[in-house]
Amino acid sequence: MRGSILALxxxxxxxxxxxxxxxxxRVLAITFGPDLEVNPVTQDYLTGKLSHAAKSGYDAAxxxxxxxGGLSSSMKTIYxxxxxxxxxxxxxxxxxxxxxxxxGVWISEAADVLAMAPTTNIGSSTPIDSSGGNLGSDLxxxxxxxxxxxxxxxxxxxxxxxxxxxxxxxxxxxLTAQQALKMHVIDAIAPSLPALLRQLDGYRTKDxxxxxxxxxxxxxxxxxxxxxxxxxxxxxxxxxxxxxxFLAGIAGIGFEIFHPGIVLPGALGAVALLTALFGFSVLPIxxxxxxxxxxxxxxxxxxAHVVTHGALTIGGLVSLAVGMIMLFxxxxxxxxxxxxxxxxxxxTLGAFWAFALSKAVQVRRRPxxxxxxxxxxxxxxxxxxxxxxxxxxxxxxHRDDGQLLVPGEHVRVKAVRGLELTVE
Numbered sequence: 001m002r003g004s005i006l007a008l009x010x011x012x013x014x015x016x017x018x019x020x021x022x023x024x025x026r027v028l029a030i031t032f033g034p035d036l037e038v039n040p041v042t043q044d045y046l047t048g049k050l051s052h053a054a055k056s057g058y059d060a061a062x063x064x065x066x067x068x069g070g071l072s073s074s075m076k077t078i079y080x081x082x083x084x085x086x087x088x089x090x091x092x093x094x095x096x097x098x099x100x101x102x103x104g105v106w107i108s109e110a111a112d113v114l115a116m117a118p119t120t121n122i123g124s125s126t127p128i129d130s131s132g133g134n135l136g137s138d139l140x141x142x143x144x145x146x147x148x149x150x151x152x153x154x155x156x157x158x159x160x161x162x163x164x165x166x167x168x169x170x171x172x173x174x175l176t177a178q179q180a181l182k183m184h185v186i187d188a189i190a191p192s193l194p195a196l197l198r199q200l201d202g203y204r205t206k207d208x209x210x211x212x213x214x215x216x217x218x219x220x221x222x223x224x225x226x227x228x229x230x231x232x233x234x235x236x237x238x239x240x241x242x243x244x245x246f247l248a249g250i251a252g253i254g255f256e257i258f259h260p261g262i263v264l265p266g267a268l269g270a271v272a273l274l275t276a277l278f279g280f281s282v283l284p285i286x287x288x289x290x291x292x293x294x295x296x297x298x299x300x301x302x303x304a305h306v307v308t309h310g311a312l313t314i315g316g317l318v319s320l321a322v323g324m325i326m327l328f329x330x331x332x333x334x335x336x337x338x339x340x341x342x343x344x345x346x347x348t349l350g351a352f353w354a355f356a357l358s359k360a361v362q363v364r365r366r367p368x369x370x371x372x373x374x375x376x377x378x379x380x381x382x383x384x385x386x387x388x389x390x391x392x393x394x395x396x397x398h399r400d401d402g403q404l405l406v407p408g409e410h411v412r413v414k415a416v417r418g419l420e421l422t423v424e
Contacts, residue, residue: 025060025219028053029193031226033066038103039335040282041233043074045226047081054086060216062090062193063111069102069125071335079110079154088112088205088212092196093120093177101125105168108186109154112205112212115188115196116177122185123174125151125165144169159206161185193221233278239328239337242279247345249273250297283335285327292323300353313353321346378413380423382406388423397421 030049036042046063053061069075082089091111093100096119100108105125108114116122125147151165161184167173180186187203190196201217226234235241252269256262280290299316306312324342328335380390380397382405388397390413399405400414400422411423 025216026058027060027062027197027216027219027221028056028058029062029064029221029223031064031224033064033098036067036226036234038067038070038074038078038107039234039237040071040074041230041237042070042226043077045230046078049224050081050085050089058087058222059219060088060090060214061085062092062196062221063107064095064193065091065093065100065104065107066095066098067100067102067104067107069104072103075103075106079106082107082110083210088210088214090115090196090200092190092193093117093122094193096120101174105165106151106154109151109158109160109165112158112207112210113188113200113203113214114158114160114186115190115200116180116186118177118189118191120177121174122177122180123168124172125168126170126172155185157207157209160187197221236275237279237282237335239279239283239335240341242276242283243324243327243337243341244345245272245279246276246293247297249276250294254297254301283328286329289323289326289329292319292326294323296320296323300349303353304356310354313350317346317350317353320349375413375421376416380411380413380421382409382411388421390421395419395421397423400424 028049030046030053032042032046050061089111090113091100091108092115093104093108094117096117098117098120100116100120100122101124103125105122108122126144148166148169151169152162155165156162164173164175164183164185175183175185177186177189181189188196188199190199197216197219200214203214205212205214236245249269249272252265252267252272254269256266256269259265296316296319299312299319303310303312303316321342324337324345325339328337375391375393375395378390380388380395382388382397383394384407385405386396386398388395388405388411396419397405397411397413398420399411401424405411405423413421414424415422
């Protein structure tokens with residue numbers, strides 16, 4: 001009897017120890033928004049966080065998604081990372097008012113669990129060309145069928161609606177959270193992430209290649225947002241900013257070449273140019289557009305040193321404007337140079353060059369003054385009691401009233417006699 005009681009107490013003690021030793025589940029919530037576009041910078045951020053979550057022993061990774069879409073190449077890298085993640089990946093379209101549009105739909109469908117906040121939407125995944133318009137008939141049929149098959153395959157792998165993905169691609173169908181849940185496009189609706197994790201406790205994922213059973217109720221949630229560097233680099237791949245940085249870089253380095261020794265314009269120009277080159281490495285650019293920009297700048301510089309009566313300036317401005325418009329022609333629709341920006345830069349440079357050339361013409365037409373009398377009327381600075389500095393030269397000088405010159409005082413040249421100035 002006593003042995004039975006001791007055995008029972010031992011079992012209860014072990015059970016209590018096991019229960020007390022059960023670790024609290026941990027979830028990494030990766031913020032992808034608000035309205036963060038899918039591009040190489042955000043792709044590296046998101047895939048890096050998924051890898052970190054797996055290596056750090058998290059029980060699941062949740063992508064808090066709010067995106068208008070972006071580059072298809074980056075989209076594919078992201079959803080491939082989701083499909084190969086070593087832990088369950090949950091996409092939660094949130095907060096209220098968020099959307100998973102275009103490329104965001106592929107990221108959503110690739111998740112082991114797809115959920116939405118009550119007032120969010122998903123869809124509008126029709127591919128468009130680089131100018132933001134519809135594709136040509138033959139190319140459109142090819143690209144759209146490929147996109148529809150890709151999205152349908154992701155939905156089928158997770159046992160979700162396989163009819164709607166084709167509509168999202170072909171007719172840009174868009175659903176509210178309630179509509180998406182009713183049509184089994186998504187797996188759940190929840191007002192908050194903790195509520196979603198409680199709702200998913202015991203949930204078994206549907207992908208046969210990635211079977212997970214989720215135990216995430218009351219999980220400890222670590223929130224992760226894009227850092228300063230990610231947001232800075234994301235800003236630097238704006239085509240308008242890249243164009244401005246490239247022009248500023250050329251201007252700064254050019255100024256340093258023609259005025260050596262100032263240093264600051266050259267240093268800032270080098271930083272701007274290198275930053276622009278980073279943007280060129282991220283976004284697809286047109287080399288013809290880049291060459292036209294360089295040609296335009298070269299023509300403007302040449303016209304400042306050669307008398308062409310503005311012909312090269314006009315050619316340079318046209319080359320510059322066309323080059324900036326063409327520069328990101330190969331990039332998808334969101335990544336194009338703004339036409340108002342191009343016109344503003346062209347008009348501003350044109351006005352500045354017209355002013356500078358007009359002043360240069362006036363100087364060229366001004367009669368040339370030679371000989372010592374050229375400094376009459378100039379201001380001078382006294383260096384020693386018998387010497388002044390004027391027009392970049394040192395002259396012997398004396399005051400017209402016979403008093404001594406005081407070093408540092410400012411005087412004016414009254415007359416020149418031989419190699420000596422009379423000042424007052």
